Amino acid sequence: MNKLVDVKNVSISFKRKHVLEAVDCYLEQGEIVGLVGPNGAGKTTLMKVMVGFIPISKGGIMKTRDIAIEALIEQPGLYPFLSGLDHLQLFVEDRKTTEIDYLISLLDMNEFIGKKTKEYSLGMKQRLGIALALLNRPQVVILDEPMNGLDPYSVKLLKEAIITYRKSGTTFLISSHILSELEQLVDRVLLLKAGRVVENIEHPERLENFENDLLAKLA
Template identity: 35%
Template sequence: MAHSTVLEVINVTKKINNRTIIDQISFSVNKGEIFGFLGPNGAGKTTTIRMIVGLMSINEGDIIINGTSISKNFEKAMLSIGAIVENPEMYKYLTGYQNLVHYARMIPGITNARIDEVTELVGLKDRIRDKVKRYSLGMRQRLGIAQALLHKPTILILDEPTNGLDPAGIRELRDYLRILANEGTSTLVSSHLLSEMELMCDRVAIIKEGKIIDVKSLKEPTQQLNQVVFEVDQPEKAIQFITQQYEDNEIEKLKNGFIIQINREDVPKINMVLVQEGVLVYSIHSTSKSLEDQFLELTN
């Protein structure tokens, strides 16, 4: 395992009543990385997260956290993890601060200064003395993240953390996770909001029926060819001329133009051909498949 890898899931399998729920999955999360975990309902996301945090046993394989196997030294491995599985559970009759103090007593070495530090990080400084029953869902999510960060984990694991959050709350969460990533804390996050995952994550793993079917980088180009849209006044005439020179390229006719898969350097060449043949070109812009498009293709 590379030194920069903080979490490694190795050929993990989970069976319940002779039914395989998770089937030989493997992936890794690097230091300072926000790693997304995507899949349809019932694909196995929460089951995998439960195994990582020790809430469910593993039938086969292993999970390594900062070089420590959870099967060989569970307590040491768990010290590196901060997690919210499903919804953060808090004592609603206590204040936010009292909740953090209560959790801090479970792990030696957490000071009042550390409580103040995480409170400010998640933006609850002005409301931390209020009772949790007065908190909005977004504020409870923030308090849950503060609690998960108390012991300075190297990896934060969040299962559907955006559930119930308004757009402002989702944006705040995304900003918090990026701040943590810049400080070296990794995050494994599952969500159904694909557009948010595309903005939030560095890489994503897509799971379907208990198997990892793809791991994608969202920070690097995913294809050598660019998908370029040409808006023209005579689409059929334009496609006729372009097909003669780019017969092996995929071309799709649009109402006011066409889309073609080409290299970047071919864009001005095609524009020149169209102009020479008397086709008016109104606009040229590149496009790419969104994470949602790619997800739906992979999961049918």
């Protein structure tokens, strides 16, 4: 078992309000983990903690040395007067133009990649955001409700990209408050309720088989 990120007894408080309480969870190499919980459960906060955006009140996080983590949390931060291609060329490491071409094809962005991002729809922005997260092949990619509001075609492309990169060893943590979005995609599910991980479900065959139990635990 190769744990890339190991969260130990982490608590976060804002103005004396507990947002996360004694959270224990981990990410292993090459797995897709779903982070499921209602709005306000602390999903986004936990993701921000993992990438170091929020200081920890208690506990700690152990990471594999020199691990690269990329995250798409909330909306992708794009420069409106740059094109999608400009963004990819700006952030790519070691001039990996072949990786840019590969992602443009994988996420079907040829028709709009040369346009300024101020003209992009939500689906276009999200596809570009995913491409930027995957661009330099990090070991861990964290995605905060990446399918929220997307059309079915964009969801299909996103899932295919996640599965493709997972096969090459990339680990994914994907949050959602809609269980069906993660069906047939995840290897493991973390249930988050009121800032606590209430269950870690290993290797669900089909998420829909657990839906009633999950909803009961999150109620």
